[in-house]
Every structure is written in C-alpha cells, then in structure tokens.
Amino acid sequence: xxxxxxxxxxxxxxxxxxxxxxxxxxxxxxxxxxxxxxxxxxxxxxxxxxxxxxxxxxxxxxxxxxxxxxxxxxxxxxxxxxxxxxxxxxxxxxxxxxxxxxxxxxxxxxxxxxxxxxxxxxxxxx
Amino acid sequence: xxxxxxxxxxxxxxxxxxxxxxxxxxxxxxxxxxxxxxxxxxxxxxxxxxxxxxxxxxxxxxxxxxxxxxxxxxxxxxxxxxxxxxxxxxxxxxxxxxxxxxx
Numbered sequence: 001x002x003x004x005x006x007x008x009x010x011x012x013x014x015x016x017x018x019x020x021x022x023x024x025x026x027x028x029x030x031x032x033x034x035x036x037x038x039x040x041x042x043x044x045x046x047x048x049x050x051x052x053x054x055x056x057x058x059x060x061x062x063x064x065x066x067x068x069x070x071x072x073x074x075x076x077x078x079x080x081x082x083x084x085x086x087x088x089x090x091x092x093x094x095x096x097x098x099x100x101x102x103x104x105x106x107x108x109x110x111x112x113x114x115x116x117x118x119x120x121x122x123x124x125x126x
Numbered sequence: 127x128x129x130x131x132x133x134x135x136x137x138x139x140x141x142x143x144x145x146x147x148x149x150x151x152x153x154x155x156x157x158x159x160x161x162x163x164x165x166x167x168x169x170x171x172x173x174x175x176x177x178x179x180x181x182x183x184x185x186x187x188x189x190x191x192x193x194x195x196x197x198x199x200x201x202x203x204x205x206x207x208x209x210x211x212x213x214x215x216x217x218x219x220x221x222x223x224x225x226x227x228x229x
Contacts, residue, residue: 015226017146049146089149114150118130123226 010121011042016051017125020070021061026054027069029126037079044083044120045076046113047105048090055086055101073103087113129154131222135161135229138173143228148176153183158210158218164192167203174204181206189215 014033020026037043047055059070076084086105091097098107108116117123132151136143144159144166151157159167166173167188177186186207193200193209200209210218219225 017143017228049142087149110149114152117150117226118152118155118224120224123130123224125227125229 007040009040009042011044011119012036012122012124013044013046013117013120015046015048015117015123015125016054017049019050019053020059021064021066025126026051027067029124030069030072032124033076033081034079037081043081044085044116045081046085046087046117048087048113050090050094052086052090052094052096052101055103055105056096057100057102070102076103085113085116129156129222129224131155131218131225132157133225133227134159134163134166135227137162138166138171144173145176147228148180148184151180151184156185156187156218156222158187158189158215159207160189160192160215164188164196164198167193167207168198169202169204178204178206187214187218 014029016026016029018025033043033045054070055073056070059068061068076082084103084105086101086107088107088109091107098105130152132147132155134144134147134157138144140162144163147157165171166177168174181204187210188203188207190209190211
C-alpha cells in the first residue's frame, strides 16, 4: 500500500455527443463532470456531434417539466472547470456559431481535438 | 502521446459514432468494433470507404462472436481487419494506455 498522501491527479475528458433533452445522458454527464472536479481532478469537456446543442442559448425546457441545466455551464469556472472544447466540424454542420452558445468555448478542428484526446488519462463518452 | 483503443458498438447506419471516432482517432490508435458496431466491418457497409481510408494508419479489430451472432462471414469483411475473441479483447484493453467507448 502506498503511504504517500499526495493525491493522484488525472486528466479526465468528458465527450458530450448527445442533444440535451431527449435523453438523460447530457444532464447526468454534467453531474459527473462536477463530481470529478470535486475530487480535485483535472476536467475538460468536449462538445461534438449533437452534443453541441447542449450549449445552445435560449433553451427553456420548463414546458417539459425538466431542469434548464444549460445555465449550469456558466457556473463551471467556479469549480475550476475552464477547459471547454467544441469541434468545429460539428458546429458548422449544424449551422451554429460560437455566438449562439451559452458560454465561451475553444473551437478546435477534429485533428486538433484528436491530439488533445490522446493526451488524457481517462476519456468518457456520452 | 498515449496509445488509445477506440471501441465502437453502434451500427454506422444507426448513429455517427464510428464516423466521429474516425475523425478524431490519431494515427497509431486502434479501433475495435463490437456489438452492432461489427456491421461497419462489412466491405458492403456504407462506412467501409471511410474505414478503409484510415485502415493504413489505424489498427482495426472486430469481435468474432458478434460477427457470428449476426450471420456475418469472414469473407464479407474489409481487408486487413483482425478478428479477435474475448481473450483478445481483454489483451487489447490491457495493452492500451487509454480506452474510449464511443457510446
């Protein structure tokens, strides 16, 4: 057993690929992101494919009796979750611009994102 | 740079999981097709061109039990893809530093 008390910090990347309200994946992943940060791990988030719709501004799921969790993304920097990446190809394919999103993001090409992904310790898709 | 194993379990005609995986996978990575993902291993599949286009720089694997279950024959597959059994699956996972399941 290691007696070393210094905690291990791993690089976790969460890859969001599903639209927000049709399934519970998006909301559950956001919970996971916050829990991971609570354990002082390095957390980054990627939004690609229909996952980019999670960041679209103007969402109001009150008519579905669901929580508007898109507002929570704005609070993530308070939890030291600052790295948010969006795949350019996914954004373009859906006619979205960065101005349409609820938070500032870093837009990367597939190749750039792929490289970044290869530098993680843990990659979790949803 | 880690050596990553990408696991795809969705049919290429049902979800874009494989297409997305192939956009982001880095040369030298491995891609394993399991469950409904094995349909992408067919030479006749809609995704076979995409897959073969990156076949030279990615190592491709397919789980034999999932092919067999779906009545897919070895001679229908894209060239160069390697068939593995469950023990081989375990070896692949253990042999890569990071695994990613494209759910």
